[in-house]
Amino acid sequence: MIEAAVIGAGRIGRIHAANVAAQSGIRLKYVADVHEASAQELAQRHGAQVADVDGIFGDPAVQAVVIASSTDTHAPLIELAARAGKHIFCEKPVDLDLARARACADAVVQAGVTCMIGFQRRFDPTFAGLQARLAGGEIGDPEMLVVTSRDPGAPPADYIKRSGGIFRDMLIHDFDICRWILGDEARSVHATGSCLSDPAIAAAGDIDSTAVTIRTRRGLLCVINTARRAAYGYDQRFEVLGSRGMLQAGNVRPTEVTAFSGRNVSTDLPEAFFLERYRAAYAAEIAHFVAALVNGGPVRTTIDDGLKALELADAAARSFASGAPVMLD
Amino acid sequence: MIEAAVIGAGRIGRIHAANVAAQSGIRLKYVADVHEASAQELAQRHGAQVADVDGIFGDPAVQAVVIASSTDTHAPLIELAARAGKHIFCEKPVDLDLARARACADAVVQAGVTCMIGFQRRFDPTFAGLQARLAGGEIGDPEMLVVTSRDPGAPPADYIKRSGGIFRDMLIHDFDICRWILGDEARSVHATGSCLSDPAIAAAGDIDSTAVTIRTRRGLLCVINTARRAAYGYDQRFEVLGSRGMLQAGNVRPTEVTAFSGRNVSTDLPEAFFLERYRAAYAAEIAHFVAALVNGGPVRTTIDDGLKALELADAAARSFASGAPVMLD
Amino acid sequence: MIEAAVIGAGRIGRIHAANVAAQSGIRLKYVADVHEASAQELAQRHGAQVADVDGIFGDPAVQAVVIASSTDTHAPLIELAARAGKHIFCEKPVDLDLARARACADAVVQAGVTCMIGFQRRFDPTFAGLQARLAGGEIGDPEMLVVTSRDPGAPPADYIKRSGGIFRDMLIHDFDICRWILGDEARSVHATGSCLSDPAIAAAGDIDSTAVTIRTRRGLLCVINTARRAAYGYDQRFEVLGSRGMLQAGNVRPTEVTAFSGRNVSTDLPEAFFLERYRAAYAAEIAHFVAALVNGGPVRTTIDDGLKALELADAAARSFASGAPVMLD
Amino acid sequence: MIEAAVIGAGRIGRIHAANVAAQSGIRLKYVADVHEASAQELAQRHGAQVADVDGIFGDPAVQAVVIASSTDTHAPLIELAARAGKHIFCEKPVDLDLARARACADAVVQAGVTCMIGFQRRFDPTFAGLQARLAGGEIGDPEMLVVTSRDPGAPPADYIKRSGGIFRDMLIHDFDICRWILGDEARSVHATGSCLSDPAIAAAGDIDSTAVTIRTRRGLLCVINTARRAAYGYDQRFEVLGSRGMLQAGNVRPTEVTAFSGRNVSTDLPEAFFLERYRAAYAAEIAHFVAALVNGGPVRTTIDDGLKALELADAAARSFASGAPVMLD
Structure with missing residues (x-):
C-alpha cells in the first residue's frame, strides 16, 4: 500500500x-x-x-x-x-x-x-480513444491537426496577470495535444492573436484569442485556435487528417436529449467547464500514476513533456511579440 | 448514520x-x-x-x-x-x-x-432530464410515446424459462417508462410478437420480439417495440410527441470520436449493455433512496409503481396469448 | 418522343x-x-x-x-x-x-x-438508398420496422370529411412502406388512435393520432405511429431492425447550419412539408415512369401495390372501429 | 428576354x-x-x-x-x-x-x-443561410473564423503546373469566404504548408497542404486549413465564433441513412466533389446574375471581390515563400 x-x-x-x-x-x-x-x-x-x-x-x-x-x-x-x-x-x-x-x-x-505532469486531456476517453485508433493505423499517417480550444469565459484580470500569458496558461494543453497526436516535434511556430472580449485582458497585458500554426520536423501541420470566451460554453475538440481518413474528437454532452420545437432541433450544450468535461480524465490519470508506481512502469506524461509544451508556449509568445515565426531546433 | x-x-x-x-x-x-x-x-x-x-x-x-x-x-x-x-x-x-x-x-x-423498486431508468441523466423538461411544459401536453428497447443478445434458454416471459422480464421497465412519461394509466393494451432470433426461445415458450400498443384513459398513445437481439448493441431510446414539440432520449456512446474513412462517417456503438448504459442511473437511484431515508421524504419509484408495471405486463401477456386487446379499469 | x-x-x-x-x-x-x-x-x-x-x-x-x-x-x-x-x-x-x-x-x-401509382416515397433518395442496402443484405433479414409519419398540421375539416379517413388518406403511404421494406404481406392488423389536436377532426368523424401494428405472414413486425399535427414540422422517418444490424432513414434539413447559443446547440427543422421533403422523389418517380415507357420495363409501384395498401388501410379502419385486430388472408 | x-x-x-x-x-x-x-x-x-x-x-x-x-x-x-x-x-x-x-x-x-465572379460558395444554401443569420446578429459580432477546405484528391501534375499554385487555385474560394463572413479586410497573412500526399506535386513546384492565418484590420482572426487529398471525400466546412455564440456550416450528405452494424454507427460520406456539393449554389448564382440583369441591381460577387481574393492569394504565396507574414495596407 x-x-x-x-x-x-x-x-x-x-x-x-x-x-x-x-x-x-x-x-x-x-x-x-x-x-x-x-x-x-x-x-x-x-x-x-x-x-x-x-x-x-x-x-x-x-x-x-x-x-x-x-x-x-x-x-x-x-x-x-x-x-x-x-x-x-x-x-x-x-x-x-x-x-x-x-x-x-x-x-x-x-x-x-517518477514525475508525471497533469496533462489530463490525454486520459479523456474520447481523446485517448482517438489517439489509440490513430496509433493503430486506422487513418494512415497523420498529416494535419486542427485543435479548437475555448473556455466559457475569461478568468479575472488578477489571474491573467499571474498566468504567464495565454500561451503558457491556456495553450500549454493544446501544445501537448499537438506533440501527442502528431508524434513529432515542432520546427516552426507562428502565433497571432487579439483581445476581443474584454479590454481588461488587454490592460493586463494579454490577449484572449489566438491562432497558432505549428509545422513539424516532418512537415506535418497543426493549427490551434483558442478563445477565452465562448458564449456557448467549454469547447474542446480536435481533428486529425490522415493519409487514409480523418478522426474527430467532439465535445461531450450532459444528456442525450434532443428537443424539437417550432423553431429548431436542439441538443445540450457541451459539458460546462474542465471539471465536468474532464471528470473521467482526472480519475484515469491518477489511476495511471498509481498503476505506474505499483507496477514500476513509465508514466505517459513526463516532466519532459511538460518542458516540451512549455518550449512551444515560449516560442508562441515570442512569435506573437515579434510578429514573425519562431524556429525551433 | x-x-x-x-x-x-x-x-x-x-x-x-x-x-x-x-x-x-x-x-x-x-x-x-x-x-x-x-x-x-x-x-x-x-x-x-x-x-x-x-x-x-x-x-x-x-x-x-x-x-x-x-x-x-x-x-x-x-x-x-x-x-x-x-x-x-x-x-x-x-x-x-x-x-x-x-x-x-x-x-x-x-x-x-419505505419500499423503493429499482426502476433505475427514471434516474438516468438523459431520461430524467427529458422528463423534467416535459413536466416543465416545454413541449405542451404529451400525446404519443414511442419506446424502443432492445437488448444486445438473448439470455440463455434457462433464464428465459424462469423469467416470467418477455413482457414481465424485459418490458416491465418500458411499462414503467410509459406510466412515468405519459403521467396516465392504461385503458387498453394490445401486444403482438414473434420469435425471430433463436428457436430455443420459442422452445422455452417465449418470444423475442414484441410490439405493444397502450391507449391511456385520456386517449394518449404509447407504442413499445422490443427485441432480445440487436446486433449493434443495447438500444434504449424513447421519444414523446407533445402538443408543442417533441423530446427524444437517445443512446449514450462511450466516446465522441467520429471517424471518416473512404467508406463512411462513423461513431461508436451505444454503451454495451445495462451495466454500462445505466451506471450513472444506478448510482443516482441509491443516492435518492438514501436521501429519502435521511430526509424522510417519499421515494420516486414505489412498490405501487412495481405493481402497476406488473399489471401492464400481465395484460400484455394475456393480449399476446388471446390475440385481442385487453381492457384495464 | x-x-x-x-x-x-x-x-x-x-x-x-x-x-x-x-x-x-x-x-x-x-x-x-x-x-x-x-x-x-x-x-x-x-x-x-x-x-x-x-x-x-x-x-x-x-x-x-x-x-x-x-x-x-x-x-x-x-x-x-x-x-x-x-x-x-x-x-x-x-x-x-x-x-x-x-x-x-x-x-x-x-x-x-402500364399503370404506376404515385407512391413517391419509394423514390426518395434516403428511403430508396436504405431499401437498396437492405435488399443487398447489409443488415441480414428484416425483423421489425418502425415508421414515424407526422404532418406539420391537420388539413381543414372539409378535407377530412372527404378524405376517406386518416388510414386511407394519410397512412396509405406508410402501409406501402411496410410492404416495400419488409417484403412481406400482412397477416394481422391492429389499429388504435385518438383525436388529440383538434375537436373539429373528431366532429368530422376522424382521428388525428394513430398507432398501427402489423404482423406479417413470416411473423415480422411493423409499428406505425402517425399524427396530423407535429409542432416541429413534417416528420418522415423509419427504421428497420435486421438480424445483423439496423438501418434508419432520417429527416432531411434545408441547410447544414448548426448554431451554438448560450442555451443549446441547434439545427434546422426538417423540410417543411411533402412538397419540399419529396421534391427529389417526385422528379425520380416521373423519370422512372418515363424510363419504363421508353424501355418497356415494369414500373416499381403498380396498381396492385395501390390495392394492397388500400386493403391495409381498410383493415386498419375496421380494427379501429371494432377495437380488435383484423386478420388478412 | x-x-x-x-x-x-x-x-x-x-x-x-x-x-x-x-x-x-x-x-x-x-x-x-x-x-x-x-x-x-x-x-x-x-x-x-x-x-x-x-x-x-x-x-x-x-x-x-x-x-x-x-x-x-x-x-x-x-x-x-x-x-x-x-x-x-x-x-x-x-x-x-x-x-x-x-x-x-x-x-x-x-x-x-455588370461583372459577376463565380464565387458560388456564397450561394450555397448552408453557407448563405449561415451568413444571413450572422448578419442578422444571431451570434453577435464575429471574432474568429475557421475554414476547412479539402479536396478528395489532387489534380494531375499538369494541372498543378498551370494552376498558379494552391493559394491562387484552391484557396481563392476560402479567401473570399473569409472576407464575406468576417466583413473585414486582411491586415496580415501568414501561410505555411507542405507537400504530403504526392511527390509529383512538389516536383511541379507546389504543395498540397496549407495552413493560413489572417488577421484583419479590426483584429479578427481567420484560420484556413486545406488539403488536396482527403481520403473521405470533399470536405467543405467553416465555423464562425461570435461574441454571443457560434455558427457552423457542415457538409451535405447524399442521403440521411444511418446504419448500425456490429462495429459502429455510420452515415454517408459528404457529397463527392464540387459539382455535387455546390449543385444548388451553381443554380442560385446564375439565378442571382439573371435577376440582377433583369432588375438592374448590383451583383453580390463583383470583380472587385475577385481582385481582393487574388490579393490574399498573392500575399499567402509570398508568405509561404519567405516564411514570414505579409502585411497588407
Whole structure:
C-alpha cells in the first residue's frame, strides 16, 4: 500500500484527493494547504491527516505526492519532493520560466523518481480513444491537426496577470495535444492573436484569442485556435487528417436529449467547464500514476513533456511579440 | 448514520453495494448471498461483514436492506424485511405473480416502511432530464410515446424459462417508462410478437420480439417495440410527441470520436449493455433512496409503481396469448 | 418522343408537369383541369395546350397520362385512360373504395397498359438508398420496422370529411412502406388512435393520432405511429431492425447550419412539408415512369401495390372501429 | 428576354448552360468552345447555336456572356466582353496575375457593365443561410473564423503546373469566404504548408497542404486549413465564433441513412466533389446574375471581390515563400 499526500486543497486538489482515495493500492495519508481550514476539511473527508510540506517530505512512509498548489509553488515543491525521494504527480505547468522548469527536470532525473505532469486531456476517453485508433493505423499517417480550444469565459484580470500569458496558461494543453497526436516535434511556430472580449485582458497585458500554426520536423501541420470566451460554453475538440481518413474528437454532452420545437432541433450544450468535461480524465490519470508506481512502469506524461509544451508556449509568445515565426531546433 | 445490508452479491448486487458504500450518511454493514464466497468477497471490498438474512433482519441496527437476489426471493424478502421494520430497496420485479406482489405491497403498507423498486431508468441523466423538461411544459401536453428497447443478445434458454416471459422480464421497465412519461394509466393494451432470433426461445415458450400498443384513459398513445437481439448493441431510446414539440432520449456512446474513412462517417456503438448504459442511473437511484431515508421524504419509484408495471405486463401477456386487446379499469 | 398529358393543374399536378417537361424522351402536350385558368397557366409555362379529358383520350398521339386531379376522379379517369390505351401515372389512392379500385386494376390488366401509382416515397433518395442496402443484405433479414409519419398540421375539416379517413388518406403511404421494406404481406392488423389536436377532426368523424401494428405472414413486425399535427414540422422517418444490424432513414434539413447559443446547440427543422421533403422523389418517380415507357420495363409501384395498401388501410379502419385486430388472408 | 452566350463547354460550362436554360427571363443563344464538338453537343441540348467569340461579341442581341473557359482566357474575354458592352459572369479567377486582373476591373468599370465572379460558395444554401443569420446578429459580432477546405484528391501534375499554385487555385474560394463572413479586410497573412500526399506535386513546384492565418484590420482572426487529398471525400466546412455564440456550416450528405452494424454507427460520406456539393449554389448564382440583369441591381460577387481574393492569394504565396507574414495596407 503506497502512502500519498496531496498538496493543495483547492478545486483541483480536491478532485485529485478523491481520485487517490478511490484507488486501491494507494492511501491518502496527508493533505496540505496554506489555508488550514481547506486542508482540514479535505483531510477529514478522506480520513487523512493535515500536515505541512516539511512534515510530508520528512515522513519516510510517504512515497508519492500530488502537487496541486498554485503555479509558483510547483517548481520548489518538485525539487523538494525529488530530493526527498518522493514520486511526483504535478499539475501543469512545471513552471512559467523554462530555465526553472529545466532545473526541476534535472532534479527529477538525479533523484530517479517518477514525475508525471497533469496533462489530463490525454486520459479523456474520447481523446485517448482517438489517439489509440490513430496509433493503430486506422487513418494512415497523420498529416494535419486542427485543435479548437475555448473556455466559457475569461478568468479575472488578477489571474491573467499571474498566468504567464495565454500561451503558457491556456495553450500549454493544446501544445501537448499537438506533440501527442502528431508524434513529432515542432520546427516552426507562428502565433497571432487579439483581445476581443474584454479590454481588461488587454490592460493586463494579454490577449484572449489566438491562432497558432505549428509545422513539424516532418512537415506535418497543426493549427490551434483558442478563445477565452465562448458564449456557448467549454469547447474542446480536435481533428486529425490522415493519409487514409480523418478522426474527430467532439465535445461531450450532459444528456442525450434532443428537443424539437417550432423553431429548431436542439441538443445540450457541451459539458460546462474542465471539471465536468474532464471528470473521467482526472480519475484515469491518477489511476495511471498509481498503476505506474505499483507496477514500476513509465508514466505517459513526463516532466519532459511538460518542458516540451512549455518550449512551444515560449516560442508562441515570442512569435506573437515579434510578429514573425519562431524556429525551433 | 444509517446501517444497511445488501442481499445478493451478483452482478447487480455488487453495483448496489459499491453505490451504497460511496454514499455519505449510510454504511454498508452486511452482505448476504447464497454463495458464501461471493458474499465474502463483496463484504471485504467494502469493509462489511457477511451475514445471512436472519442475521440481517435480526440486527436492530440495520435500518435498510437492498434486495438484489434472484427474482423468486424478492417477495419473501420484502415481507420479512417489512415485518422486521427495515426500509427496502428491491430490484424489479416485486414478483412474477401479481397477487403475490400485491401481498408484498400490503405488508409494506402495514409495516409503514419505505419500499423503493429499482426502476433505475427514471434516474438516468438523459431520461430524467427529458422528463423534467416535459413536466416543465416545454413541449405542451404529451400525446404519443414511442419506446424502443432492445437488448444486445438473448439470455440463455434457462433464464428465459424462469423469467416470467418477455413482457414481465424485459418490458416491465418500458411499462414503467410509459406510466412515468405519459403521467396516465392504461385503458387498453394490445401486444403482438414473434420469435425471430433463436428457436430455443420459442422452445422455452417465449418470444423475442414484441410490439405493444397502450391507449391511456385520456386517449394518449404509447407504442413499445422490443427485441432480445440487436446486433449493434443495447438500444434504449424513447421519444414523446407533445402538443408543442417533441423530446427524444437517445443512446449514450462511450466516446465522441467520429471517424471518416473512404467508406463512411462513423461513431461508436451505444454503451454495451445495462451495466454500462445505466451506471450513472444506478448510482443516482441509491443516492435518492438514501436521501429519502435521511430526509424522510417519499421515494420516486414505489412498490405501487412495481405493481402497476406488473399489471401492464400481465395484460400484455394475456393480449399476446388471446390475440385481442385487453381492457384495464 | 412520347407525348403526354397531365390531368389536374393543382399543387401536385404542377410538380408532375414540371418534372415531365424536364425529362428528355417525353413531351408535355396537354394540360387539363376543371379550372380553365389553372390549366391555361400551367400549359403556357411548359409550352403545352389546354385540353379536356375527351380531347386527351381521343388524341391518338397521346401515349401517357398523369392523373393528378381530385381523389374521386382517379377511378373513372384510370378506366377511361386504360380503355383509350394510354399508359397511366396516377396519384394515390386508386380509389377510397376497395371494390372500385379493384375494378380499375382489372381495366388496366385488360387494356395491357402500364399503370404506376404515385407512391413517391419509394423514390426518395434516403428511403430508396436504405431499401437498396437492405435488399443487398447489409443488415441480414428484416425483423421489425418502425415508421414515424407526422404532418406539420391537420388539413381543414372539409378535407377530412372527404378524405376517406386518416388510414386511407394519410397512412396509405406508410402501409406501402411496410410492404416495400419488409417484403412481406400482412397477416394481422391492429389499429388504435385518438383525436388529440383538434375537436373539429373528431366532429368530422376522424382521428388525428394513430398507432398501427402489423404482423406479417413470416411473423415480422411493423409499428406505425402517425399524427396530423407535429409542432416541429413534417416528420418522415423509419427504421428497420435486421438480424445483423439496423438501418434508419432520417429527416432531411434545408441547410447544414448548426448554431451554438448560450442555451443549446441547434439545427434546422426538417423540410417543411411533402412538397419540399419529396421534391427529389417526385422528379425520380416521373423519370422512372418515363424510363419504363421508353424501355418497356415494369414500373416499381403498380396498381396492385395501390390495392394492397388500400386493403391495409381498410383493415386498419375496421380494427379501429371494432377495437380488435383484423386478420388478412 | 435577355439573350446570352456561354463560352466554354467543359464541365462547369455545361452546368452554367443548363442553369441559364432553366431560368426564365434569359435565353441561351450561343455556345462557344475551342473544341467544336463540345460546343455542338451543348448547344444542341439547349436549343442554342454554336458561335465563336467574335460572333458572340459582334451580335448586338447578346447582352450577357458566361465565361467558363480555361483560366488563361478569362482576362482577354472579360476585356473583349466589356468593350462590346456585354454583361459578364466569369468563373474565378479573374487572372492569375494581379496586375492583369486589375486591368480587367478597369475595363469593366469603364464599360459600365455588370461583372459577376463565380464565387458560388456564397450561394450555397448552408453557407448563405449561415451568413444571413450572422448578419442578422444571431451570434453577435464575429471574432474568429475557421475554414476547412479539402479536396478528395489532387489534380494531375499538369494541372498543378498551370494552376498558379494552391493559394491562387484552391484557396481563392476560402479567401473570399473569409472576407464575406468576417466583413473585414486582411491586415496580415501568414501561410505555411507542405507537400504530403504526392511527390509529383512538389516536383511541379507546389504543395498540397496549407495552413493560413489572417488577421484583419479590426483584429479578427481567420484560420484556413486545406488539403488536396482527403481520403473521405470533399470536405467543405467553416465555423464562425461570435461574441454571443457560434455558427457552423457542415457538409451535405447524399442521403440521411444511418446504419448500425456490429462495429459502429455510420452515415454517408459528404457529397463527392464540387459539382455535387455546390449543385444548388451553381443554380442560385446564375439565378442571382439573371435577376440582377433583369432588375438592374448590383451583383453580390463583383470583380472587385475577385481582385481582393487574388490579393490574399498573392500575399499567402509570398508568405509561404519567405516564411514570414505579409502585411497588407
